[in-house]
Amino acid sequence: MFDSLKEKLGRFEEEVEDEADTAEAADAADQPAEPDPEATDADTDTDTTEGDDDSLTERAKLFASGKSKITEEELEEPLEQLEFALLQGDVEMRVASEIIEGLREELVGQARAQVKSGEVVVREAIGNALLDVIDVGGIDFDEEIAAREKPVTIIFTGVNGVGKTTTIAKLGRYLEERGYSVVLANGDTYRAGANEQLQKHADNLDLKLISHEQGGDPAAVIYDAVEYAEANEVDIVLGDTAGRLHTSNDLMSQLEKIDRVVGPDLTLFADEAVAGQDATKRAEQFDDAAEIDGVVLTKADADSQGGAAISIAEVTGKPILFLGTGQGYDDIEQFDPEVIVDRLTE
Ligand SMILES: Nc1nc2c(ncn2[C@@H]2O[C@H](COP(=O)(O)OP(=O)(O)OP(=O)(O)O)[C@@H](O)[C@H]2O)c(=O)[nH]1
Ligand SMILES: [Mg+2]
Incomplete structure (x- = not known):
């Protein structure tokens, strides 16, 4: 890396x-x-x-x-x-x-x-x-989760195929390991097969998934999941969304609607470390549409350049919270600026 x-x-x-x-x-x-x-x-x-x-x-x-x-x-x-x-x-x-x-x-x-x-x-x-x-400051993920009133709702945004769904599965495990109960919500009502993909992760991790038919309203799915969490005392709702380009007005306005209807506690932007400057630009664009609180950089295992890892926080003013480091459920690590800098200069 x-x-x-x-x-x-x-x-x-x-x-x-x-x-x-x-x-x-x-x-x-x-x-x-x-x-x-x-x-x-x-x-x-x-x-x-x-x-x-x-x-x-x-x-x-x-x-x-x-x-x-x-x-x-x-x-x-x-x-x-x-x-x-x-x-x-x-x-x-x-x-x-x-x-x-x-x-x-x-x-x-x-x-x-x-x-x-x-x-x-x-x-x-x-x-x-x-x-x-x-190191731009901003939220500390673990502290934020601990401090907020439950359920804590976290929405994931980003372009197609960067690893949003995989990250949700990884964070589902991460949070359960820290003693929180988790429900997944599939706000990707756009792509065929999205329900099945997330259901498979939910089965593997023994997590509950809330989903609607393909073509439904993503804000409604996530809203339902929050209601489910409230009724069942579940701590965390992890809401997936469909991959989209910032140029797709329809899909971007969906994100704004989720913001309005659900009012998520945290919106995390996921992108591939390997995408370099493109990832940095996209983070800015998504932040404009539906303000993000932090970044997950996926596929850091495949990135030797570190361009996005170095640039994205400074450009957006939002911290990188996690690095995705592989395809397995445990392949996620917290992004600690000091640890990363030590690693780069050791
Ligand atoms: N090497 C590596 N592969 C990853 C990582 N995260 C995700 N992937 C792979 O990237 C591919 C796409 O992952 P998804 O989670 O489906 O991506 P997505 O953003 O949800 O995609 P869409 O829903 O189609 O927009 C899958 O093959 C994942 O296994 C990572 O940290 N490292
Ligand atoms: Mg997905």
């Missing part, structure tokens, strides 16, 4: 270290010659602090304070290359610029000696720059 992104960040670190090394070597060549070892010994023995020795100390200080810092020029090439690599990896342009600016700010003026010796400076700067764009 995100291997290619990790490699790019590692390459940047190496390049900055090399630059620091080269610059320091060039500076050392400009330095005053080492004092005569014999003279130094003699000085130390007699503990004198005058004459030549003083001016040498001064020059050494100057060397340490001024010249041995990383300059903007030294960073230019590595930063340019990293920006190019991020854009190639489908990181959104504004987000890539922010990362580059963050790195420039943190690294200019750092001691070259620390940088070239591979102490954590560069890696830390990368981590901070990433965290700045990934």
Whole structure:
């Protein structure tokens, strides 16, 4: 997962270290010659602090304070290359610029000696720059579920085939494992076979499914499921919806109707990590139609670039809550910005 992104960040670190090394070597060549070892010994023995020795100390200080810092020029090439690599990896342009600016700010003026010796400076700067764009605050899923009045209704939106239905099944298990009772609602009354698909997951997971005939009103199905949950003291309603393009006005107005009629507690937008910038753009568009509270990035197991994972929160202002990491019911992990950044910079 995100291997290619990790490699790019590692390459940047190496390049900055090399630059620091080269610059320091060039500076050392400009330095005053080492004092005569014999003279130094003699000085130390007699503990004198005058004459030549003083001016040498001064020059050494100057060397340490001024010249041995990383300059903007030294960073230019590595930063340019990293920006190019991020854009190639489908990181959104504004987000890539922010990362580059963050790195420039943190690294200019750092001691070259620390940088070239591979102490954590560069890696830390990368981590901070990433965290700045990934960690946008917003809701914490577990806390939100615990705190809200039951039943908590969660609706899933997104384009076709990205993994909404699979995510609902995975979250059904996730929530049951945490002690909540769950009912599924099939608001995908559009696609043939959608009821059967979700029924199969419900059977496998031993969950109740509320569904209507194909062609029915999705808002009505989810409304029924909420009523069922209230009558039976079920904690969580997970409502599926049909995949749709943001350009499909009919389907988008269905989402608005669900919003109006059901008033879901949370609306989560699902998209594929592999879709990169497209996923980022779609998240913005869906958020405009029916405001989203968070994002589930599916198929992260197949994504080495990490472009959407890095960009989507910063662009939408909504946190990524989960990563889908495979086709099995347990292949879902909570998206913790710090853990992700640690993984990318380890
Ligand atoms: N590798 C991988 N495959 C996934 C993941 N999530 C879903 N899939 C697969 O993606 C395909 C589509 O999943 P669905 O859950 O049917 O997608 P959907 O968004 O509900 O599709 P529509 O209802 O047609 O819009 C299935 O083959 C899933 O097994 C994931 O995290 N990793
Ligand atoms: Mg589906």
